[in-house]
Structures are given as C-alpha cells and as structure tokens.
Amino acid sequence: MRGELHYDAVVIGAGTAGLVAGVRLAEGGARVCVLSKGVGSTHLAPGTIDVLGYGPGRVSSPGAALEEFAAAHPEHPYALLGADAVAEAVRWFGECVAAGPLAGYRYVGGLEHNVLLPTAVGALRPSALVPETMAAGDASSALGHVCLVGTRALRDFHASLCASNLARAGVTARSVEVEIETDRADQNALGLSRQFDDPAWRAAFAARLALKLQADERVGLPAMLGIRDPHGVWSDLEHRLGRPVFEIPTLPPSVPGMRVYEILRSALRRAGGRLVLGAEVVSAERSGSRVVSVATRSAGHDARYAAPWFVLAAGGFGSGAIELDSRWATHERVFGLPLQGVPAVDQPRFVGDYLAEQPMARVGVAVDSQLRATGAENVLVAGAALPGAVPWREGSGEGIALASGSHAAQMVLAGAGAPAGAAA
C-alpha cells in the first residue's frame, strides 16, 4: 500500500480557476497541491479577462452592470460571489501578471469599461481587462484606419476576412499579406511567436511590413508577438513601425493564453505550491459528508493526496469533468457530486438553434451560497464547474474563474465554516 501526501488544500484542475485558487492559497501560506489530468483551458482561451460582455445586451461597463445582472440571475456565480469579490479578483490578477516572469508584460483596463476587441474573423468582442499587446485594437471609441496583417505561413488567420468583417462593423480596415519564410505547412501561432522573440528576425519582419503600411494606420496582427518576451516584442514593433500595434487572438493554440498559464504556474511555484500534471483523479475517499483524500493515476500505482479542503476546478462539459452519457444521464466525474440545472427527464436536452442558449448550458455542480458542493462540505467549487452561468454567451468566463478561484482560496484560508476537527 502506497503512502499518501498531506496538504492544507488540494486543488483539482489547472485552468484559470484552479491555478488562481492554488496561487492564492499558497500566497496565503497554505500548503497546496494542484492536481490536473492535463494542461488546462488557458491554452485554448484568448487570454483576455472577460467579466460581463452581454447581459444579454452588450455591456459597456461591467462594474456598473454586475449588481443588476446578479439580481436578475440569482443562481449565477456572480450573484453568490458579489460584485466586490469580482473586482478584487480582477485587480489581483493584474498585479499577478505585472509581478510575473514576463518582463514588462501587463494587462490594462478594468471593470469600469469594456473594450471591444476584434476577433480573428473580425467580429467585435467586449472584454474588461486585456493584455497591453491587444489594447490598441479597442474599437469602443473611434479606431481610425486599421491595417490587418496576415501571412500565408499562418493558416489560422485570414487578414482579408477579418478586415472585411471589421469594415461591416464600421471600422475603416484593409488587409495586407507579409511573406514569412517557414519550413512547414502547418505552422501555428506558437511557432511564429518564437520567431518574433528573436530580435533580428523581428527587425527584418518589421522592415518588410513597414513598406506596405500607409501613414496613419494602426496595425493588427494575429496574437503571435512573442512567448518569452511579449512586452519586448510588442513595444519593439510599435517603435520600429512608429504606430500603435495590436494582437488579435487566434484559433488554438493561443499564445496569450499560454502566457497566462506561465504567469500563474510561475506564481504558484514562487509561493511554494505544487503542480502535478498527468494526475487524473480516479477515486475519492469519503468520511460521511467530507472528502478525506483523492487518488490519482500515477505510474505503476495510484497516488493519494489527503487534505481538509478540496477545490474542484476541473471544468464542465468542455473539459469532460461533467459528462452527459449515452443514456442521457449527467455525471460529475471527479467526486460524483450532485448537479444543478439538468433539464427534467421529459424536457428537451438540446434546441435546434445551435447558438441559442442550450438547455444544458447552465448545468454545474450544485453548491450552497458559499460555493460549497452539496453533499461534500469541504469541497469548494470554482470556474466552469459552477452552475447557473453561460460564459460563452455572457462573456463572463474569466471573471467567474478569477472570482470563484479567489473565493475558494479565501474560504480555506479563513477556515470559514470549517467543521470541528478540520485543520486549516
């Protein structure tokens, strides 16, 4: 029988919610271990902090709209967390980025005002806090002339498509193509971002691009401006081109998302927290209404992690942490916790309009007002595992992840509501 490792808290999931919970627990002095089946959702997300984009009309000030939104959606995580908690978590994230391993890289904005950033297909998307490298693409006020830059080397971004759709949205936009020599047909934004990290290569690229620009244009590029030194790459390009430059999030792999992962991973490590990848939770030991330990798959045997508190941040349907099986039954796959928001047996599971709100959209782990899982009093739920939200329609995913991850950490650190005998 293998031994087990003991922590003050074990976090399950290494997406934004799980990493934020882990970092804040470790920074608060807790011995914390983050377990994850694989690399989390950061690598797939645009890297912006979307707090509230639509409620359902487009929101211009998420800070001002949050309370009304929460009141209208009493089961939404924002209603349980409160607007102040969201604001605190967003502020903390900005500071975490600034103190992080990517020199000079920072986020700009806040809850006062949503910026409108172009997507890769030229739609405008509201977001609260965004990388400085994207900020010059904000179309919430007059943007002037924009030149979208594409390259045949990157098949995931089509500048002319982006430009024509932006033009339909009222932005004066055109597109140019710049040749990038590449030795592979399947180059992605990550591969190109490494080339941008190289100052000599970057200088040559800027020189080629400068020839194609008109005097008063700002420049939009797919988000590939460096993985090691994005601030250096972006400011160097602005300097060389003598104009504002902005990144546009691409299809996965998302370079700005990978930067978020690296910032949070590094903060976790710096604060003394552990991260174990490849560690899928395969079983949990319970004592009454408490989870005592979890077992993860490791080589040759299962490894056990025991703690007085667990943070469940494994995601929802997207990550597979919540599943709808072939018999149309839903399950939470880590602890087998009860779910909330599942349509009744005789009700439709899907509606025909793909982009409309789907009946399953608000399914999540049933929680009390403190985000404790129903039936497991020492399990706190964070991120996409929470019920009551439709993040992809609301533009609220990162706001929920940051605020609920932070909340879980604060609950553990305060020992709040800890039953007798549960050491924190």
Added chain:
Amino acid sequence: MSAEAAGVGGVLEELMRGSLDHCVKCTICETQCPVSNVSPLFPGPKYAGPQSERYRVAGEPSVDHSVDYCSGCGICSMSCPQGVKIAEINSQARNKLKQQKGFPLRDRIITRPTWLGRAGGGPVAPLANLTIDFKPFRIIGEKVLKVHRDAPAPEFARRRFSRWFKDHPSPATGRRIVYFHGCGTEYYEPWEGEKVVAILEHNGFEVVVPKQDCCGLPLQSSGLFDDARKVVLRLARALVPYVRDDPNTIIVGNATSCTLMLKREAREILSLEDDPDLKLVSERTYDICELLLEMNDRGELKTDFKPVNEHIFYHAPCQQQGHWIGKPALELFALIPGLEVTEGNARCCGIAGTYGLKVEKYDIAMAVGADLFGQVRESGAAEVACDSETCRWQISHATGSKAVHPIDYLHRAYGL
C-alpha cells in the same frame, strides 16, 4: 509474445488505441511537443498520433513515416486534458513502422547498455574511454554505425557499482529495501549509487542489491519490442522474489526513466499487463525522490541537513514527469538550508535516451534542448540537477555545466 497478444495486454492496447476518439483537436499536445516545435520532420503528436492512427490498418504498409521522429518523451500524453494515450499510440506505430522498414544495426547495439558496459567498463575503462574521446574513431562510428560523432558519450567507470556493493555490508536493520540501480549507475556513475545507498542507510534501511540487468527501455524506444519484452521480463523475474513474500518491501531506483519503464511503460507500451511478476514489481517500484518525499510527509525522513550554500538549476526530465507525481525533487531541495534552486521551464533536453545519439536525429535533439541550455547558461547556477543520466550527459555536453542527480544535494546536506 506478439504485439497482438490476447488477454489483458491486448485489450489494453485496444483501449489505448481507442482513446484517440477522445481527441478534440485542441492542439495542447502540439504546444508541448519538444520535437515538433523545432523540427518540421515531425508534424506533431496530434497529427502522427490520433489523426494518423485512423489510417493505420493491421497488415498494411504504414501511412506515416514521420512517427520515427517522435522521441517518445511522453509529454503529449501527460499534457492531454482528454486522456488520449498519444505517446503510447505513437510508440506502437513506430514499432510497426520499423518492423516494415527493418532495424539498423546501430539500433541493435546502442540499445544494449549491458553489452556496452561489459565491453567498456571496469579494468578496460581507460582504454575504452580513449576510443570514445578519439575523434577519428567517432567519425568511423558515425559512418559505419550512424552514431553521431559529437553525441554525448559518458565515460566508463573503472569500477562497477555492483562490485563496490559486494564489499559494502549494509547494516542489518530489518527494514529491507531493494535497490534497482540501472545500467547508468552500474557502468558509468557508480558514485550516484553509492550516494543512494548512503542516504537509504542513513534513514534506517537495509539495502539489498539483487543481480540485475537492463530494463529494456532503449530497445523499446527504438521500436525493438520483442527484445525489449525479453529484457524487461528478465529484470522483473530478478526483482520479484524480493517483494513477492513481503508486502512491506519496496524497490527504489535513481534512474528515473528505468523506474518508469518498470512502473508503467513496459506494461502499457509493450502490452505486458498480463505478466504477474512485472505487475507486482511495477506496483512496488519507487523513484528515489518520490520515496523520500513520501517519507518526509510521514515524518520518517531524517532532516538533519547542514546548509549547502549553492545555487543550482533543476531540470525535471520528461521521463520523470511521466511518473505523474509532479517534481518531488523540488520539495526535497526546499528542505536543505542555503540551497538556492532555479527551476527551469524548458520541456526537454532532446536526448530522449538514445534518440539524440542517432546521426539523423542529433541536430534535432540539440535544437530541442537549446531552450534548456540557454536557461542553464542564463541562470548562472553552479551545477545542474536532473533525475535522468542520459539527460545529464546531454546537458553537460551542450552547456559544459556539471550535472548530477538531485540526491547528490541531500547526500551533501546529510554530510555523508
């Protein structure tokens, strides 16, 4: 036993292959793959794995030869959020491809560390080391054997570890532990084994060293599955008598890739899930840092550490990561007063066992490792700690920095 064996192993292989249906094309594995990020010759784990596998049909020619450029590091499987067994699928595809293309003589030689060690180790070591350092000989080796002339080649030790242990009486404490030292310790770095023994004895263990041989990992990673099965099962048979009748006895190793082979890779990749001896050995085997961390958690690890006032760089090798236990070495370093550790975040040194020795792969391996080598140089650290011997040799080869196993610092801190 053939790869198409029936029974649990065969079912497991089918389940592993079936995991490709869980691939949602999220590209996370492609962000992590050390090889495809530096070389267009390998299009990446997603392409060579779950995508190509659909077109691989038993008995028909392999559709994709690029899978030979996969180094088998396993980072893709560890990173996959959907549980797709990418590296395992690729290993089996590589085996089938090489069965069709044939195995070069080189792959039959460099995958046999025991043959090499017996030929070059011990009393003839000085002479053997001369030939390793002798450039004309290496050029001939490159032309004839396709082993790159600049590839890192460790020096043979003058004395094998097992000879040293024969003259080393381990105090009979009754807390027996089986030490699996692996070929690297036996023929090249016997001092690492001596330190493992000293640390275990300091913590009250009576160390037993069974007569043992290679784990078969080099053969497996070169696609020589049938030979690898014979070799790993021979090792399992040698180790199992020590653990079979005593539920408290465990096996510990410092060669992290070899312990991973015993724990998981032989069972999964070589479809040996049916073998009861291997299963028992697998369940009882520990990586040395994994064991020491668990002991510390239980309050059983002696912590009479003296300060080690040094700045070191730590690289967790891919195969250590493949244990899916995080990086226990970092937690152990934190117990040592004065030790300053810079944790690298590069993925791989490139060597992947024997991959970077091969003439057609040497440049790729050096390109894979470039990120790590740069981080080592920039860190200003005096030494590099790394759990795998082939990775240490590669790092030293590329950076000139001394590279040692993490337990070296525990050994120093204990003042042993």
